[in-house]
Every structure is written in C-alpha cells, then in structure tokens.
Amino acid sequence: MTELATSFEVALPAWLRTSARSSPSRIAERARRMAFVLALAERNVREQSGGPFAAAVFERDTGELVSVGVNVVVASGQSLAHAEVVALALAERSLGTFELGDRDLELVTSAEPCVLCLGAVHWSGVRALVIGARDEDVRAIGFDEGPKPADWIAEFARRGVHVERDVEREDACRVLALYVDLGGPLYNATA
Amino acid sequence: MTELATSFEVALPAWLRTSARSSPSRIAERARRMAFVLALAERNVREQSGGPFAAAVFERDTGELVSVGVNVVVASGQSLAHAEVVALALAERSLGTFELGDRDLELVTSAEPCVLCLGAVHWSGVRALVIGARDEDVRAIGFDEGPKPADWIAEFARRGVHVERDVEREDACRVLALYVDLGGPLYNATA
Numbered sequence: 319m320t321e322l323a324t325s326f327e328v329a330l331p332a333w334l335r336t337s338a339r340s341s342p343s344r345i346a347e348r349a350r351r352m353a354f355v356l357a358l359a360e361r362n363v364r365e366q367s368g369g370p371f372a373a374a375v376f377e378r379d380t381g382e383l384v385s386v387g388v389n390v391v392v393a394s395g396q397s398l399a400h401a402e403v404v405a406l407a408l409a410e411r412s413l414g415t416f417e418l419g420d421r422d423l424e425l426v427t428s429a430e431p432c433v434l435c436l437g438a439v440h441w442s443g444v445r446a447l448v449i450g451a452r453d454e455d456v457r458a459i460g461f462d463e464g465p466k467p468a469d470w471i472a473e474f475a476r477r478g479v480h481v482e483r484d485v486e487r488e489d490a491c492r493v494l495a496l497y498v499d500l501g502g503p504l505y506n507a508t509a
Numbered sequence: 510m511t512e513l514a515t516s517f518e519v520a521l522p523a524w525l526r527t528s529a530r531s532s533p534s535r536i537a538e539r540a541r542r543m544a545f546v547l548a549l550a551e552r553n554v555r556e557q558s559g560g561p562f563a564a565a566v567f568e569r570d571t572g573e574l575v576s577v578g579v580n581v582v583v584a585s586g587q588s589l590a591h592a593e594v595v596a597l598a599l600a601e602r603s604l605g606t607f608e609l610g611d612r613d614l615e616l617v618t619s620a621e622p623c624v625l626c627l628g629a630v631h632w633s634g635v636r637a638l639v640i641g642a643r644d645e646d647v648r649a650i651g652f653d654e655g656p657k658p659a660d661w662i663a664e665f666a667r668r669g670v671h672v673e674r675d676v677e678r679e680d681a682c683r684v685l686a687l688y689v690d691l692g693g694p695l696y697n698a699t700a
C-alpha cells in the first residue's frame with residue numbers, strides 16, 4: 319500500500335523567503351499595497367515559481383505588513399497552495415491565531431478569489447478583501463475558478479466582510495497576460 | 510514589525526499518526542469506508558483534538574486507503590485545517606501529485622463540504638465525493654459553512670465529479686451531536 323502521509327507543509331519560493339526579510343514593514347498608502355502585491359505576482363511569473371497570483375495581509379489602518387503569499391501549487395505539489403490561502407495561513411501562523419477577525423486586517427489579492435480562496439477568506443475571519451483582476455479575467459486565460467455563488471460579495475457583506483474590486487485591474491491583468499506569454503502551465507485538474 | 514512567516518505545516522493529531530500506521534490498507538466494501546471515516550470523526554471528538562469531522566481518500570475500485578484527515582483547526586492554529594483539506598493534501602503528498610484526477614479516487618467525508626472544502630475538492634481533481642451528514646446538519650449545530658452555490662452538485666457533475674449524499678447520515682449526525690454534548694468549541698470567525 320501507499321505509505322500514509324501524516325503532515326504536509328507549504329513554503330514560499332526561495333526568492334520570496336529572501337526578499338520577505340527586506341520587505342517594507344508597513345505600506346501606509348493604500349494604493350501602494352496593491353502595487354506591492356502585483357510586483358510579487360509578476361516576480362512569481364518571471365521566476366517560474368508558480369501561477370500569476372500573489373496576495374498579502376495588511377493591518378488596515380497602519381498598513382503594517384503581516385504576511386505575503388504567492389501561488390506555489392506546482393512547486394509545493396499541493397493544489398491548495400493558492401496565493402490567498404498561503405498569505406492567510408502565514409498571517410495566522412505569524413499572529414498565532416486561526417481567527418484573524420480579532421484584528422482589523424485586509425487581504426490584498428492580485429486577482430478575485432476562486433471558490434477555494436473564498437472559503438479560506440471566510441474561515442480566516444479577515445475583515446476586508448481588496449482585489450485586482452476580476453474572476454472573468456482569470457477564467458479568460460484558462461483557469462477554472464470553480465463553482466462560486468453569484469452573490470458572494472453580498473454574502474460576505476452580510477457577514478461583515480468588506481470587498482473592494484478593480485483596484486489596479488489593468489496592471490493586474492498585465493501580470494496574467496505575461497504568464498500566458500511566457501507559457502506558464504494552466505494546471506486545472508477537473509478540466 | 511511582526512516577523513514574516515515563510516512556511517506553514519499541518520499535522521494529524523498524535524493518536525491518528527499512531528493509528529494511521531495500523532489502518533487497514535484497503536476497505537473493499539464501500540459501505541464500510543464511511544464507517545471507518547465516522548470512527549475517525551468520533552475519535553477526534555473524544556480525544557478533543559478538533560472539530561467533529563473526518564475524511565479519507567480511497568481508490569474507488571479497490572478500496573485502497575490513500576490518506577486520512579480530521580479537523581485540526583484549533584490544534585494546528587490554521588483555519589484551513591478542515592478534514593477534507595487535510596485528507597486531500599495528504600493524498601497529494603503521498604501520491605506525489607497535485608492532480609488527483611489522474612487516478613480513480615473518491616473522497617469519503619463525514620459531512621458535506623463547506624465552501625473551503627468545495628474549493629479543495631475542485632482543485633484536487635478528485636473524481637468522486639461520498640458524504641455523510643448534510644450541510645444543514647452541520648449548520649444546525651452552529652457552524653457557518655459559508656457562501657456555497659445552491660447548485661454545486663450540478664456544477665461538480667458538469668466537471669465530471671460524482672457526488673453521493675446521505676451515506677450513513679444518521680450515524681454522521683450522531684458524531685455532530687456528540688461534539689455538542691461534550692461542549693466542543695464552535696469556532697467561527699465571521700459570526
């Protein structure tokens with residue numbers, strides 16, 4: 319039989335482990351937070367370390383950087399290793415809690431969450447979501463984002479989770495296009 | 510500033526790491542697979558090692574056991590550590606692939622997947638889902654399963670993922686009730 323695994327680990331790519339040490343400790347200007355995240359997504363594409371997606375958790379008021387994440391599905395061998403999942407998991411690890419709702423945090427993500435990342439946002443308790451590219455932009459390059467409820471933004475609002483979309487959407491779409499241009503793999507198990 | 514974390518790990522509880530070594534290598538009879546999973550869920554409740562949920566991945570034809578998972582949200586400090594997420598991640602680790610769709614596998618889960626676990630199923634590529642308790646049974650004990658599309662079963666069918674519900678539902682509900690009786694925590698960040 320196959321040996322049963324008893325644990326799994328997901329790690330940031332080497333380039334990001336290094337640059338995380340020299341990341342700004344805070345990004346006060348809110349518009350700059352998305353630019354920071356999009357730079358991570360572009361670097362992830364150019365380094366060929368994963369899909370064209372990045373995310374980061376910030377304290378909303380101060381802009382304190384709590385965690386970063388990029389898509390490392392292929393490198394980690396884990397289909398759950400989406401940028402938002404990684405950023406939220408690392409925020410929970412740094413803060414020592416599985417309930418991020420106790421602090422006023424936002425998740426800034428280069429692209430609209432797929433069904434998995436909607437779920438990760440929901441359970442993390444993070445209070446706000448700032449989004450670059452739209453769901454249709456991601457689907458347009460070939461990823462199947464899965465079964466999402468049409469009214470998920472209202473469902474989140476009802477639970478006190480604020481959603482802002484189309485933040486630097488054009489720049490976010492440029493990262494998606496770069497991934498296609500460079501021939502990045504469109505892994506998509508259920509296609 | 511908070512030190513940025515660069516990796517996270519999720520591990521099975523000690524009792525399951527031990528008993529995983531003596532698990533049956535296969536469970537040929539399909540009805541027995543759910544009983545095996547419900548026993549794990551009940552043990553997770555009694556050991557107070559996590560929420561009242563368990564899951565396992567099997568090869569459909571042979572019943573070969575590929576992985577097991579239980580809810581370890583509180584113990585791991587990770588809101589993503591749901592039973593289905595853990596079982597799928599461990600299956601991917603054992604098999605060395607982030608695409609489970611290459612083999613004929615089923616995920617047997619003690620309760621209907623929440624939005625996070627729907628997403629984990631979607632991206633894992635697993636071809637079939639066998640479910641004990643219903644979504645409403647889980648919500649009835651106080652967990653907010655998040656924004657799920659009403660037609661998710663049809664959405665999965667369209668992608669070739671077969672879903673079977675109400676398998677040993679009564680026994681599955683007994684595990685949920687046991688958790689309530691024993692005063693298990695209803696963590697729920699966005700409530």
